[in-house]
Amino acid sequence: MIKTYRMYWEFTRKSFQRSAAYRVDSWSRVLGNVMSLGIWGCIWFALYYGKGSVENISFHSMLSYILISMALQGIHNAGTPLWEIQRRVRTGDIAIELLRPYDYPLRMLFTDLGSMSFYFITAIFPLYTLIFIFFQPNIPLSASQWGLFLLSAVLGYLIRYSLELTFGLFTFWLVETGGVEDIFYFSISLFSGSVVPLWFFPDWLASIASLLPFQGIYFVPNAIFVGELSGQAILPALLNQVIWLLICYGLLRFVWAKASQKVVVQGG
């Protein structure tokens, strides 16, 4: 058991080192992240211009929301992108992974952990510390709030990871995922509350969003972070995340099992 984990840990370590070797990559990603933060900051500032609070959310809360949202998105984006998974399926590189004595979805998770932690330590953390000191946004004030936020953020990460990898594995059946892929990305970006929190949705759209797994990715952790989601209300939100994570992970395992068989069939 311990041996297995040591092996997976090795992937994390290697991926961390690899990230350190490609520092330009990391810097350009930081630049992109900061620029979209700037754009969204301006948009929200302009939206609030001349208005006090909208839907009981003040500009300060919204600013805090977009700051933490962009920080989380920065970390999420340091993982293996969807197109990379698709490329491995299309080129058949994934077959080699199947021959090796590890579980591919789990290995990917540990590999991404390496590149993400490198990116977090060298870029996101120092950068956002400065930004937070400058803008003085709402941050969690108690240890328990920090704990709940971190828990929720990790759950959100795992939900997105499961969904995205599952989707990437669909490439086994569909050579061209074009249109479906765009709907998938759109759903993630809108319903996860990555840039527009669910508070501002029309009621009917908000109720659709609450039935989907995506809100657990950014909206719930962000809302906990800025303190708009607090007290008793946190528990059902976390429970919702856990349930969706179980469903998404189950789906991932199911699709992966089917997909590995598919490779065997094609292999010959």
Next chain:
Amino acid sequence: MFESCLRGLKFYFYMVGVSIKTQLQYRYAFVMNILGWAMTYAGTAITMWVMLYSFQTIRGWMFWELLFLFGLSVLSWSICIIFFFHFRNMDEYIVEGTFDRFLVRPIHPFLHVVALKFDVGAFGQLLFSIVALIIAYVQLGLNWQFSQWLIFLGAVIGGTLIQGGMLVLISGVAFWTTRSERLFWTLMWPAKNLMNYPLTIFPRVIQLLVTFVLPFAFVNFLPALLLLGKTKESFAPYWGFFTLPVGIIFFTICLKFWTIGLNHYKSAGS
């Protein structure tokens, strides 16, 4: 001179024909690609709608005006994609050394790169932008004079040249550095996304930057002020007239830069 031009054009159309045929070969992928792009942009428009649902306006711009601004930028971008989008990864040819092939062919290397792909997938964007513009036009109850139609036409052509010039400029950098695609994603892409919103919401420095240095403001914002009759913005409305000349000048400069780069080019081959 004239004959070589003619021959170049003949080759160009031949290559474009081949490119279209290869893209049409996979019918399903072809349709999915077009639908996919149309949906991606529709998604952005929906996000704008959701955002403005509670707020109504952003610095005096309501949703339909915003949709018009967005549609106008996507329209010229879609034409730009057809001709120039593949310039963003021209650096791959340089890195792999396959760019050398273009130098020995009986067609100018620039025209050759243009002809490498005739991206039919851009019809997705085209479809979206036309539908968006028509909806916005009807919803806003616009009724353009002939002169405004000319401004619109100028904005589309000029906008294509400005964005195409930008792509040419970025690809030209690769002649020195061998790598340039990242510049597109870190420099041009955010600047483009910036233009989906009224320029006045951004700091003054950025407004000046996209007006005078990288003239993206001429692509959609400045003409939109004229076309939507918005006179109370901090830009004088006549700025919008200049999109076409700015586009021509900017594209010429970028093309010149590209040719200088080409003369500087030393093969990356082993």
